[in-house]
Amino acid sequence: MAVFLFILLSLTCIGSILGMILSKNQAHSALYLILAFVCTGGLFGLMSAPFIAAVQIIIYAGAIMVLFIFVIMMIDIRKGLSPERKKWILYPSLGIGLVLIIELIFILSNTLVPSKAGTIESFGSPKTLGKVLFTKYLYPFEITSVLIIAALVGAIVLVKKKEEK
Numbered sequence: 001m002a003v004f005l006f007i008l009l010s011l012t013c014i015g016s017i018l019g020m021i022l023s024k025n026q027a028h029s030a031l032y033l034i035l036a037f038v039c040t041g042g043l044f045g046l047m048s049a050p051f052i053a054a055v056q057i058i059i060y061a062g063a064i065m066v067l068f069i070f071v072i073m074m075i076d077i078r079k080g081l082s083p084e085r086k087k088w089i090l091y092p093s094l095g096i097g098l099v100l101i102i103e104l105i106f107i108l109s110n111t112l113v114p115s116k117a118g119t120i121e122s123f124g125s126p127k128t129l130g131k132v133l134f135t136k137y138l139y140p141f142e143i144t145s146v147l148i149i150a151a152l153v154g155a156i157v158l159v160k161k162k163e164e165k
Contacts, residue, residue: 006046013039030068037061051126 013036020032041056133141 002046006043009039009042009046013043027069027073030065033068034061034065037065049125051129 016032016035016039020029020036023029023032037060038057041053041061044050044053044056
């Protein structure tokens with residue numbers, strides 16, 4: 001049964017990501033991404049990580065995607081990007097794509113080689129996640145929280161400037 005669920009969730013996730021990429025409508029792309037997040041949460045659930053599965057579905061598929069849909073609703077999609085801006089975006093996107101392909105090759109080469117480390121018994125539990133997050137990854141966690149606060153302040157400043165006009 002677990003193998004069937006894995007195959008079903010994996011194929012649904014891949015299909016929804018392809019639908020997101022190929023969709024012309026931004027709202028449909030966001031809905032496809034929500035489906036991909038839910039499938040990813042299901043895959044985490046199959047890996048005996050119920051906390052990460054619940055966080056994946058509640059935070060990503062719930063809160064963040066609602067924000068994406070609100071942003072999509074606020075943007076005038078009929079305008080689109082100007083041709084000059086499209087040319088400017090092409091080169092960084094090609095660079096980012098190249099970096100992602102290199103990362104994918106690195107990840108696949110490391111997963112094909114058998115690891116000497118054993119499986120983690122408490123993978124995905126809140127206790128293990130909190131312990132790792134607040135010891136080994138404390139500084140990146142704090143930097144991320146400062147960046148989120150800076151983005152929040154920037155959004156408030158931008159909204160205030162629009163209201164004053």
